[in-house]
Amino acid sequence: MARPSLLDRLPVTPPALMRRLAIAAVVAQIGIAVTGSVVRVTGSGLGCPTWPQCFPGSLVPVAHPETLPLHQWVEFGNRILAIVLVVVSAACFLAALGARPRRRRLLWLAAAMPLGVVAQAVIGGLTVLAGLVWWSVMPHFLASIVLVWLAVELVAEARDRAPTRPVVPRAVRALVIVSTVALGALLVAGTLVTAAGPHAGDAATPRLGIGVPALAQLHADLLFGYLGLVVGLGFALWATGATPRLRRRYGVLVLVVLLQGALGGIQYALGVPEALVSLHVLGAALVTAAAAAVWTATRTPVAAAPDAAPDAAPGTRAADPAGAPTGAGTADAASASRPLADAATGRDEP
Numbered sequence: 001m002a003r004p005s006l007l008d009r010l011p012v013t014p015p016a017l018m019r020r021l022a023i024a025a026v027v028a029q030i031g032i033a034v035t036g037s038v039v040r041v042t043g044s045g046l047g048c049p050t051w052p053q054c055f056p057g058s059l060v061p062v063a064h065p066e067t068l069p070l071h072q073w074v075e076f077g078n079r080i081l082a083i084v085l086v087v088v089s090a091a092c093f094l095a096a097l098g099a100r101p102r103r104r105r106l107l108w109l110a111a112a113m114p115l116g117v118v119a120q121a122v123i124g125g126l127t128v129l130a131g132l133v134w135w136s137v138m139p140h141f142l143a144s145i146v147l148v149w150l151a152v153e154l155v156a157e158a159r160d161r162a163p164t165r166p167v168v169p170r171a172v173r174a175l176v177i178v179s180t181v182a183l184g185a186l187l188v189a190g191t192l193v194t195a196a197g198p199h200a201g202d203a204a205t206p207r208l209g210i211g212v213p214a215l216a217q218l219h220a221d222l223l224f225g226y227l228g229l230v231v232g233l234g235f236a237l238w239a240t241g242a243t244p245r246l247r248r249r250y251g252v253l254v255l256v257v258l259l260q261g262a263l264g265g266i267q268y269a270l271g272v273p274e275a276l277v278s279l280h281v282l283g284a285a286l287v288t289a290a291a292a293a294v295w296t297a298t299r300t301p302v303a304a305a306p307d308a309a310p311d312a313a314p315g316t317r318a319a320d321p322a323g324a325p326t327g328a329g330t331a332d333a334a335s336a337s338r339p340l341a342d343a344a345t346g347r348d349e350p
Helices: 015-041 069-098 104-129 134-160 170-196 212-239 244-269 274-297 328-345
Strands: 164-166 299-301 317-319 325-327
Touching: 015 069, 015 104, 015 134, 015 274, 069 104, 104 134, 134 170, 134 274, 134 299, 170 212, 170 274, 212 244, 244 274
Parallel strands: none
Antiparallel strands: 164 299, 317 325
């Protein structure tokens, strides 16, 4: 009889625990992005001028004639908070190893959490060594945004616990993809505005040599484009009979996008006050999480009853989840056989 492998000897992870840890990862990833913005707006980016030590020969802040104690402790506190993220990320990965049945997608998403922390630590170290120059700070924030998205995907994978199938037509899913790309461009433009703005993290740090008004206009134009795509997505979801869960998540996305847009306008009109910068970073992370939640809601486990398409009267034609029209009897047969085929092949499209 074959001896069980080391992984098989791990305690089995309850599904509820896996999902709670995934939710904790979302909160931790958003939290570290916000605290990083606090470091910037308080000018504490070089409060600890070396990395991984705070000062040469000391892991903790020490009295220094050229550095204010507030700046030291704000930067050091952000580094300490990163430890929480390390613990949560490691717990997610260990829990995924103990999940049964073991699923490749769950493992990869859980592994992205600790790997992302390592990548962020390296980027953060390079940012400090580069003196907080704007092009080194941009990837630090964008990496956090990517990890927020992946953490939301991890929550969905922990909830579904099975291969999934689409619950929207291909055209709607394509619109979701296009809107996601537009959101990415919007976030990059936001980092450019910050790179040219007054909050560098340290007063001596050189800024991006492009006028803030021009970059703010670009950011606003991309926001209006993204809003247009979101509105179009709403009409598409209404026309195709989206599931209640997808409609709820779409409503949350609309709310946070509108609030974030209003906050950005107020922030610009008031001259970019420090407190609103951190709120704007929080808003960017929440918009990302809401968009990722909409993305994940376009699919459902194959074992779930199909509820995406509106009920079709006998003898009428209905659209299957892939968007192809079929007869009523053919659609019933396809919906019955597709979960079995997907489960047999293990298909789990993103």
